Amino acid sequence: MTILLQALLNGIMNGTLIAVPAIGFTAIFAVLRFPNFAIAAYATIGAFAAWWVNVHLGAGVLPALIVAFAVAGFAGVAAEETALKGLRGSGALTVAIGSIALNVVLENIIRLYFGNDLRGYDLPIVPDWRFLGLRVGPQQLQSLMIAVAIMAAMFAFLRFTKFGKAMRAVADNADLARLKGIDPAKVALLTVFLGAGLAGTGGVLIGLDASIDPMLGYRVLLTVFAAAVLGGLGSIQGAVAGALLIGIAEECALLVIPPTYRSAVGFIAILLVLTLRPRGIFGERAA
């Protein structure tokens, strides 16, 4: 029982970390209607930006997260404008493939400047707290709270601000939104900034738990994608639910299957969703 509870706990922790970039991924999909795989590189860019200000300027976790958000957001906008925008006319598949290529390019630019070495944030590491035979890391709890705060801010933004409402309007029905005088180009730009920024902060949270290298984003890309698909592409609540489910499934799966097959959980989730409920848990229409 304790074993299962611990796996559940680990799953929730993992899931919340995955949820942040998954929201970014799904938000971009909601507005621009294509899966942006360059999200992996944005996560890595965010992690490295935060590392830089942390190690060179001594920034703490929160300022580093803000820097990561801004840098990854601007990198996302720049990449979108130069590389992906021109492809939009050729259909979603073309842009999606373009984003895979963009991801490889960005990842290697990071490699060019920072090299392949492993890096860790200059933060103290503390042993886990133990209670009732379970263990949980203070650092993880901190990441969990940050992730929850980011998600809350994102929901509030979508619900109460003009831009947030505009984003939802475009996601819901782009033509109707245009008739109402919403400029889709502006909304698209803001969404990419937000999506890439969220991926960047997600990258930092993942890096805090382990270590960072140019492959950081790529390693979690499948899980992030699976979370978004599971929750329903384009649905923000869906991304959160999907991420939690995938996180818990991955950890609990370890109790019955060898850990080497952990990555298979993501694939199986995608397969099941596409077979049984292609629109995902929260998706309103078939994607």
Added chain:
Amino acid sequence: MTKYAINRRNFLGASSALVGLALMPSAARAEGDTIKLGTLTPLTGAGGPYGPVMTQTAKAVIDEVNAAGGVLGKQIELISEDDQTNPEAGVRAARKLIDVDQVSAIIGTWASSVTTAVAPLCWESGTFLATVSGADAITALPHQGYLVRTQPNTTLQGRKFGEFALEKGAKRVYFVSPQTPFAESQYTNMAKAVEAGGGETDSLVYDDKKPSYRSEVDEIMRFKPDAVVLGGYAPDTTVMLKELYRAGFEGIKIAFAYAVNQQVLDGVQKEVVEGCYTIAPSSNENATAYKRLVDLIGVEKPDPYTVQVYDQTNLIIMAMAAAGDSTGTAIKDAIRTISQGDGTTVDNAVDGLKLIAEGKAVNYEGASGPCDFTDTGDISNSSFRYEQVLDGKFSFINIA
């Protein structure tokens, strides 16, 4: 318009030239003024810290031989490729070295997965392969003699890990490793050693593409181990060490020296790696060849792979001289005539080439060890170097 029109005579002429080129035996095309050797080392990926120096070392040996007049009256040309510590990239690079550059030998493949993937290309094409990979399965491949390695195999390494854990008083030893070609044989041989000493073992193989291993570490902790042997590479071992620290593991940690290296020490919090033991096949630091190598490349403490590449390059050059031919097959047939036996002891190819030219037999004693090969291509003898991380630095224990 006419400028680009295909003129029939030109077309026929050009095509027959092309066909003719294709029909020419590859040996004829390779016939140049130089002998080509290739290095295939990891310049990026988990092996990234080692590859560049390995390549530089092969180049230094070749420059030395070229300056002394080359081998078989020709200069040697080195072509270097990056295997990215990735079998797929390794195969592409090996194809280029074999098919395009037509090298006689490939030196330096590092990761066992890369070597396993590249080896068949080598023996099929008659290209000689010298590797620093440790997986047992590599020399068990049907390589027909086209492969030698200077790294002790995992049977030997696994036993050393087990014996060391026992020596440190551990009774319950846990082996944890990502999926590698050597994980299983390393665990089996480690377990044999530990169980022979009355201990118990268990193991877990994890997916090294995951950002955290909390549940994996939970499983390790349930075994209540006195010692954990870390069988992975640097990126995943770093994460594993952090998780073990967070989980409150205070027992003995033993890792490969390539997984817990200086960069890991620089990159993680001090307390995470404190006390960790490292084991590495050791170079023979008292050998004259080792001292020559240090002078040659100007590196104070060359890593074991660099040292092995130094030996491999020297051996291959001398084998070509002894065979009187520069093909991979000639190297395969001649390498044991200069690596072992009763000949005059030499520690570098330049001296060796002179003796071979005088018709004398030589026996190369390398910087990594005696460099004597068994029939299957393993080295018959090696020592290991033990170190421990104390106060954030590596402190030397012994070489045994």
